[in-house]
Amino acid sequence: MPSFPEFDLPAPGETTRLHEGVYWLRMPLPFALNHINLYLLEDTDGWFIVDTGLGGKTTEKHWRTVFDSALKGKPVKGIIATHMHPDHIGQAGFLNDHWKAPLYMTRGEYFGTRALSGPETGASRWSDAEHYRRAGVDEIQIEAAISAESGFGNFITPMPRSYQRLQHGASLKINGSEWRIVVGSGHSPEHACLFNETLNLLISGDQILPKITPNISVYSTEPNSNPLADYLDSLPQFLDLPEDVLTLPAHNFPFIGLHKRVREMQEHHEEKLQALMAATSKAQTAIELLPVMFKRKLDGSQLMFALGECVAHLNYLMVQGDMERTLEGEQYLYRATRQVDAPTSGANEELPVQPI
Numbered sequence: 537m538p539s540f541p542e543f544d545l546p547a548p549g550e551t552t553r554l555h556e557g558v559y560w561l562r563m564p565l566p567f568a569l570n571h572i573n574l575y576l577l578e579d580t581d582g583w584f585i586v587d588t589g590l591g592g593k594t595t596e597k598h599w600r601t602v603f604d605s606a607l608k609g610k611p612v613k614g615i616i617a618t619h620m621h622p623d624h625i626g627q628a629g630f631l632n633d634h635w636k637a638p639l640y641m642t643r644g645e646y647f648g649t650r651a652l653s654g655p656e657t658g659a660s661r662w663s664d665a666e667h668y669r670r671a672g673v674d675e676i677q678i679e680a681a682i683s684a685e686s687g688f689g690n691f692i693t694p695m696p697r698s699y700q701r702l703q704h705g706a707s708l709k710i711n712g713s714e715w716r717i718v719v720g721s722g723h724s725p726e727h728a729c730l731f732n733e734t735l736n737l738l739i740s741g742d743q744i745l746p747k748i749t750p751n752i753s754v755y756s757t758e759p760n761s762n763p764l765a766d767y768l769d770s771l772p773q774f775l776d777l778p779e780d781v782l783t784l785p786a787h788n789f790p791f792i793g794l795h796k797r798v799r800e801m802q803e804h805h806e807e808k809l810q811a812l813m814a815a816t817s818k819a820q821t822a823i824e825l826l827p828v829m830f831k832r833k834l835d836g837s838q839l840m841f842a843l844g845e846c847v848a849h850l851n852y853l854m855v856q857g858d859m860e861r862t863l864e865g866e867q868y869l870y871r872a873t874r875q876v877d878a879p880t881s882g883a884n885e886e887l888p889v890q891p892i
């Protein structure tokens with residue numbers, strides 16, 4: 537576990553100074569994970585906001601308090617969203633419209649949000665249903681999962697109609713120092729982190745979290761995707777940043793020990809992969825394999841997020857050649873291509889199952 541320097545925990549609508557010109561704030565979330573961390577970066581003539589909170593009146597009220605109390609009379613000049621998930625992008629439309637300030641995002645995340653928050657096309661949902669059926673989900677849960685997937689737009693304010701593109705390796709100069717964009721993938725397609733070498737700070741969004749691992753899921757939109765490979769491939773670049781960088785994540789607390797945390801997350805996924813291989817010496821469906829990865833009882837949306845994470849690990853193993861998948865009737869059965877023992881340590885660690 538990395539270490540957590542002592543800072544005052546900011547109440548909603550309040551800010552905590554982390555460094556000159558860098559402030560931490562929190563917005564509530566109505567989930568088991570009950571908060572998101574957001575950051576304010578002060579420039580000479582205004583402010584940049586990093587991530588925005590969930591859509592809705594509660595977060596908007598807290599933002600208005602921040603406008604009145606924390607901005608020293610300067611305007612917001614840019615809104616940076618690390619990625620497309622509703623707790624990060626939810627208030628971008630409100631902030632963009634209120635301040636007439638540009639939204640900064642990577643291209644993949646911006647257009648992903650536009651697509652998911654747009655009106656339904658009316659296309660048949662047979663492929664969504666097939667995806668869940670093949671995983672072993674029953675018909676009642678399939679119905680519930682499909683209707684829940686249509687709710688993205690309910691959690692965000694209307695997306696701005698234009699944006700400024702963030703690209704890997706490019707920098708934003710704020711108050712005389714450079715924030716370099718470091719793009720990760722796997723949790724979302726083109727997730728932007730921001731590294732400031734001068735201040736020795738990394739805003740890591742959901743790409744690197746100190747206490748839980750970010751959700752890495754396969755969705756029905758791309759059932760044969762391999763997001764775990766995307767994630768594991770994009771982690772080592774963070775080992776090139778300083779170990780003692782103060783990392784500012786979107787959940788939990790600012791921490792020190794970036795390399796240690798990256799290695800913990802790598803080991804965590806290795807253990808889950810090994811546990812799945814050990815459990816599939818006899819062929820099983822994805823839904824039957826959930827207890828291998830999650831010890832607690834899951835239902836509703838939790839079950840679907842867990843399933844997405846399980847299939848992500850199974851797809852990864854298939855691409856590696858360590859897992860075979862056969863279609864039996866309407867369900868996929870998974871079987872390891874070689875025998876391995878179950879991991880001896882840490883395999884019971886709970887993965888987070890969060891709509892974030």
Ligand SMILES: [Zn+2]
Nearest residue numbers: 621723742892
């Ligand atoms: Zn996220």
